[in-house]
Amino acid sequence: MMIRANHSVIMRAVVALLYMLVAAGRLHSQEGKSVLRGRVEGTVWDSTRAQPLVGSVVQLVNASDRSSSRSATTDQRGRFRFDSLLPGGWIIGALHQRLDSLAIAQITQPVTVKSRGTTKVRLVVPSGGTLSQQVCNTSPLDSTGYLFGTLRRADGDRRPTTGTVRVEWLELLISAESVTRQAASQMGQAAADGTYLVCGVPASAITRVQAWSGPDSTGAFDIEF
Numbered sequence: 001m002m003i004r005a006n007h008s009v010i011m012r013a014v015v016a017l018l019y020m021l022v023a024a025g026r027l028h029s030q031e032g033k034s035v036l037r038g039r040v041e042g043t044v045w046d047s048t049r050a051q052p053l054v055g056s057v058v059q060l061v062n063a064s065d066r067s068s069s070r071s072a073t074t075d076q077r078g079r080f081r082f083d084s085l086l087p088g089g090w091i092i093g094a095l096h097q098r099l100d101s102l103a104i105a106q107i108t109q110p111v112t113v114k115s116r117g118t119t120k121v122r123l124v125v126p127s128g129g130t131l132s133q134q135v136c137n138t139s140p141l142d143s144t145g146y147l148f149g150t151l152r153r154a155d156g157d158r159r160p161t162t163g164t165v166r167v168e169w170l171e172l173l174i175s176a177e178s179v180t181r182q183a184a185s186q187m188g189q190a191a192a193d194g195t196y197l198v199c200g201v202p203a204s205a206i207t208r209v210q211a212w213s214g215p216d217s218t219g220a221f222d223i224e225f
Contacts, residue, residue: 038113041081042121044074044094048102048128052078056096058123063089063110087115094123103135103148103197128203136199145203145225151190151211154218160194163213167198167223169205201225 040060044053055073058080062068072080074094093108107123128145132138136146147167152158168185188198190211201207203225210220 036115037084039118043078044123046125056094147198150194163190165211169207
């Protein structure tokens with residue numbers, strides 16, 4: 001008996017087989033990629049207080065694709081973790097209200113994610129001396145600190161205001177004949193958003209702070225550095 005094959009039926013069968021092969025190849029490729037994904041975990045540490053930075057928002061952004069990002073919040077031990085990450089270069093950073101009070105927006109650093117296993121990262125808020133060098137552009141030999149804050153009006157909606165902030169303290173002047181005390185001070189200007197920065201303040205002293213905005217002024221109060 002002779003059987004004649006229908007050409008169109010054979011072509012449809014061939015196309016269907018090729019489609020299944022392509023689909024199987026894609027699935028295998030995706031499975032391979034999932035195996036190659038890595039993990040990043042670590043901690044955020046506050047050197048100025050010698051303790052974990054709890055509740056810090058940690059952001060992870062792909063260096064080659066800024067639209068690919070992750071976010072996590074540190075636990076009570078300052079820990080965070082990201083799973084299923086493509087290997088390669090990423091940028092990691094931490095945000096926290098504590099950083100705002102220190103006049104730094106965030107702490108960031110590059111990280112290379114391994115194709116397998118876990119990449120460890122430790123984000124650290126710099127020490128007081130390092131912060132002074134970064135914020136006030138002082139030399140490593142300079143031991144002074146700084147005061148950063150916001151000047152607000154005491155009436156109405158307590159909106160930020162421009163003005164002048166003065167920090168005063170007493171210094172000991174030692175000479176061959178005597179030891180005397182002398183008042184010293186540093187000034188800073190509050191910007192339109194009310195933020196001010198006063199550099200050159202002794203890192204270990206009790207200071208007196210007062211501010212002015214036009215004809216108005218604050219009371220004088222003491223801050224221990």
